Amino acid sequence: MPDLLLELFSEEIPARMQARASADLKRMVTDGLVEAGLTYASAGTFVTPRRLVLTVEGLTESSPTTSEERRGPKVGAPEKALEGFLRGAGVSRDALEEREEKKGTFYYAKVTTEGREAQVIIAELIPQVIRTFPWPKSMRWGSGSLKWVRPLQSILCILSREDGSEVVPFDVDGITAGNTTEGHRFMAPGRFAVSSFDDYSSKLRAAHVVLSAQDRADAIWHDATNMAFAAGLEVVEDAGLLAEVAGLVEWPVVLMGEIAEDFLGLPAEVLQTSMREHQKFFSVRNPATGRIERFITVANRDTADAGATIIAGNSKVLFARLADGKFFWDNDLRIARDGMGAWREALKNVTFERRLGSQSERVERIAALAREIAPMVGADPTAAETAARIAKADLSSEMVYEFPELQGTMGKYYALEAGLAPEIAAVAEEHYAPLGPTDDVPTAPLSVAVALADKLDLLTGFWAIDEKPTGSKDPFALRRAALGVIRLALENGLQFSLQALMIKAFEGGYDKEPQDAIELSADLIGFFHDRLKVLLRDQGIRHDVIDACLGGANDDVLDLLVKRARALQSFLDTPDGENLIQGYKRSANILAQAEQKDGVEYRFGADAKYAETAEETALFDALEAARKAIAPAVAEEQFEAAMGEMAKLRAPIDAFFEAVQVNADSDIIRRNRLNLLHDITQTCGSVADLTKIEG
Structure with missing residues (x-):
């Protein structure tokens, strides 16, 4: 099974676009391969300032041959409809079969799609990907029609196997795919051929190009922190800047310079912001004083003077930038000391x-x-x-x-x-x-x-x-x-x-x-409640639990609302909670059906003297105890305690439904039991609106 290696080599790609471009290249190519009938084992992408790279391992040699039946127009349909079907199916008229169905006789064609070699599919796919690539901004150059983020200079596209490799032949706007690339712009000019991804990555490293953005970032941070530590200082962490700088260089060389004494009195945030925004410098802090005293820059090459000239140039530019900052600071201080009026x-x-x-x-x-x-x-x-x-x-x-x-x-x-x-x-x-x-x-x-x-x-x-x-x-x-x-x-x-x-x-x-x-x-x-639902869902609290706690008293007191929701969620996660909800819903459903059928409301309080069974009497007693305990617990914001009292109702409610038929023959007993169901819903509903709980 061959491996695909694709490199799109161009002028410098803006660092802010590199991660997205890398993901887009992988998505577009792998989606295209799969749609064309090819499978693969794995795919990976790499990006440097001058190249987008994709490697696809374990490609199938060719797409499979497939056959399918397609139903065409009715026999006797207009000739143009039949001709369109023949063109789409890629068959001649004499290859059609007529089949009689309930709605009439239709033409059928057997369409066979021959498998194609991977090389042919890739040669069609890659030019299409290049021409439709979704850069946030792109440009044209010269007399060509191709748009790319910066002028595209070369394309490397090879299929490699154990016995060798071959170029996938195609052309994009005069740029012919080949098997060569370039190393570092200054330290290793000139092109060289590669035969596989391993060969490619090792030769790039020898040509002063670190292919992996993560490897470049790790190297920068390692060298920067070691350099600062040796001077008794520390680098101010800045993950965004680190990712950006890793996207600006192919061969990172870390250098440290000093900040002029004139600017050491500026607030650390001013120095840090100015250096990050204008120069892409890391700030180096004295841990004892908190002052920013030095800067770290990352060059893209080794130099004979170990970066002395680079540091001198950067220091000169930085002096001018910080001089502006000091001017703003001094002017602002005069107004601040005057009361900021x-x-x-x-x-x-x-x-x-x-x-x-x-x-x-x-x-x-x-x-x-x-x-x-x-x-x-x-x-x-x-x-x-x-x-x-x-x-x-x-x-x-x-x-x-x-x-x-x-x-x-x-x-x-x-x-x-x-x-x-x-x-x-x-x-x-x-x-x-x-x-x-x-x-x-x-x-x-x-x-x-x-x-x-x-x-x-x-x-x-x-x-x-x-x-x-x-x-x-x-x-x-x-x-x-x-x-x-x-x-x-x-x-x-x-x-x-x-x-x-x-x-x-x-x-x-x-x-x-x-x-x-x-x-x-x-x-x-x-x-606010909608925003709160989003926040609590991320913390594992179900949306229906939150809904059940809304609409009651103090639902605009956010702290109380959340405490109630968390207590209810914890309660529902227990067997008692789950079973009590079923009992509650059973009570509510029977009650609603009876009220609709009878055209009256059963909400006038049940009387224990009409209880006929021990289970019924026990439920009356449990509801009375629960009402006395739940109300003060809720009033005192002891929601866990309120849920605990409600959990005690689970067993008597279950026993009641096991032992008692609500719709008794006696109208008095039936009405009393329906009123008792209302007492169940009222008592449980005093903690939250349990009708909102799903399941």
Whole structure:
């Protein structure tokens, strides 16, 4: 069975496109092979800045010959219909067979598709893949019609076997497939032939090309950390930068340089961001002081002077970049030390959203809401209002204008320079969190208060102007904001009425009438519940369990809602829970059928004096005990205890149904037993709406 080796060699592929391109190449080629009738044992892809590589092992030699019968038009159908069928089936008229069926007589053709050699299939498939490859951006060059991410220079395509290899012959826009490739652009120029993947990878390594992106990343990190450790320093971890740099070089050479003394006083985040964004440098930190003191760059070649010239050039460019950063920092410090008033004033001229006013107006709404929230989270209201007013001031700073990703981080530094307390300064950085499902959640009371206010203002604002997420579209990240509120509440164990806060926001910030505020907040609560379902499903809590806990009292107190859902889920995972649900549903079904048949409701309380059996009497007693125990447990938020009391009903309910016929001959006994079934549903339903439980 042959192995396929394909290399598409081009000018440099942008690092951000390499992983996706590698996956697309594998998908398109392997899907095409399978559709053509070929099978294979395994497939793998590799990518460097100048080449996309696919290897497919254990290909079948050819596709199988297949036969099938196709039904054509009716006998007597128009001639054009028959001719079209003949063309599609690839047979002549005299090869057709007529068969009589219920709906008439039809033509049938036996179509045989001959198997084809793998080489022929590949020669057709690869040009099609190349011409339809889904690059995010592509270009044409010269006079050809081919589009590729960068000019495609050569194609290597061979089938290798134990007894040798052969080129798969095809041509794409004048580029003829062959069995040669190139090594490193500078260190090993010139082409060489290969005969298999093992031969290819070993010759590339000898030609100063590390084929695997993971191998390049591992080598970079190993050399960088060792180099920093030798100097008593440490490399700041940056997985995204590591992956990007591994996509910029074929032969990684790690070099370390020093940062000029002029810039060592800049905040570490400024140095790190500037070097990462502009130069693709890793930051090297002094673990004793936390200062960024050196940088690591990755060259694409060995040099005779061990990289001295490269480091000198990079240091010169870096000096200019950091000089800009220091200029922004010095200018910003003057405004920060003056109380940041100029920045807050400037926010009046920055539109947040046309219908929602300026950033300054938004800050005022957040400050008012933070003051309301503060007592609920253990924060001082005046401090919360102060923190909210300065939290977004840095949006007007020069540093954040240059590096938007530093918003909040710079705000913390500037607030400290303005003489504000550290806990207030921390709010500027922490109130944006959490930004994602794995982001840390603030725990400091002031930060929690402003973070909640920030996100609730965002949500109530867009609900007030009827701009809600639709489908996959969520341009203002409202789903993320809702999830942030949920995590802030749950992970800090906060119990507050979400709807009450929303009503205050709608009435105070957007001048909504009380009834409108109630309706908008109710709709927004539904949006929160949808986000909560997604979060809890990821934690193993079934959607029907969550639904069963919605709609009751305090379902806008997220912490209580989740505690109830987790307790119910744990209960349902036990045999008692599973069997009790069946008993509950049996009671509810019999009751519903009887009420529909009789046209009355059986909800007036059963009387134990009409009990005829010991099992019936035992159920009355069990329900009375359960009601007395469940109500206070729920009131005290002891949901596990409430579920435990409900579990005690399992045995008496089972025994009741075993021993008693609900639809007794006596109307009095029948009505009493139906009322007893209602007592079962009411008692169990006081914990959650068990009708929502599936199964």
